[in-house]
Amino acid sequence: MHTLGNQVLKKTVNMIEEALFGHQPPGRPFAGAWAPAMGSVDDRLDWSWPNARTMTTKATLLRSLSIAVNNRQSTTILNEPALTKTAERPITLKHESDELRWSKLMANAQTGDEADYRQLLSELTDVIYNFLCSRFGNHHFTEDCVQETLIAIHQARHTYDKHRPFRPWLFAIVRHKAIDILRKQSSRQRVTSQYKVEQEVLSQVSQQNEADNEIIRGHLLESLSEEHRDVLVLTKIIGFSVAETAEKLSISKSLVKVRVHRAIHKLKKMMEADQL
């Protein structure tokens, strides 16, 4: 069912893009040299996820397409035949064009240009969202983190030097905020109605794997060991207390705390080593 759903959705998106951009790439519509040149839809929908069907909601689709429209100018440039010979070059060029544009927008924002600043933050929202989604999955945490990061960017905007590259500056803030929010998450334990349902699901052993797949999508979380991932997801993402987590996993509360601490430390190391 998932495969069928993915195929239907791919075709739909493909048709819409064809209508928008007036061309269709040969062969696989979302792979090869064309995909990085687009640099938007394929990245954002991430078809490889086991639950892509559930993720590709109408909102996600529309957001992805709006980004694709925003990127239309760079897409046009990048789709020049000479530039699409290799898959790497368009990515580099797109990064460079983003880099230059963001740098310029931020320099204007420093002078008080509201329109440029609004445009910059709008573009960065998507970039940050996708960055976090690919690493942590799509949770409330991701949404919170995007907001906190935007505020941090606002507070730190005076430290951006237009002579330095923009991306390292941006992602240093994003990484720091992500870890910071994970650490602080315990102080505002929340169990949303969505996760109350999740709790019921978790209690049923037979369905636990399915629930895990829903929660764990980001490659950083996936690369953690199972014991670290379990405590992190339960305490920081779902929002269970340490005591509840200890009870669910049949371990002591102190062991939960130790594992959470180690898991965050590992995540921090992995994020620092993350090459963009």
Next chain:
Amino acid sequence: MNKHESLISDLSSNLAPVSPPPNINRLAIAWFALSAIYVVAVTQLFGPIRPGAITQLSTEPRFLLETVLGVAAILWFSLLAFRSAIPAALTRQFAAAGLVLMALWLAQYVVGFISPALEPSKLGKRNYCYFETMVYSLPVILAGLFFVRRLYSLRPVRTAMSISLAAGMLPALYMQLACMYEPAHILAFHILPGLLMVGVGAGIAAWWRLRHPDFGKR
């Protein structure tokens, strides 16, 4: 997405112009230079330097090497500390190089237990070199924290510790000229109080952050 849009709208409305960041390397070098002048002046004010210390710099190459390594390590750490107050301005390699340089300098004194750069003697001994090192570095630390207060340090306490280490080592290094030369004395009465100032700086930053959560974050 509506949440994000309303936040973006809030952040971008009535956007105040901000000054671009100062050249962080120049700022660090200026802080280092002013601090060095202050340390030399205040040390001279409370007592003369060891007789013949300046001459030894030209006649004893290893003593010169020790001193130059000290200056280089402290200058590097100053740059490191100020760079850490701006996101992504400090690379891991730069930080590692600073630590290596500092370790190399301090290793000279450990090697000095076996083969000292100068003949150990009590000539020029200052009675309160331990406290002098600590007291002289305090204004330097505060000045450093003052300079970075409007930047955006992702790890303010770590930034404060780096500043404090550079600040603490400045008088410690100058005591090499102003006080007696003996590796054990240098490590225990000059370097150790300099290192202790790292804790003091971290404490000041932590205390300040409790009162002003935006410290180091505009």
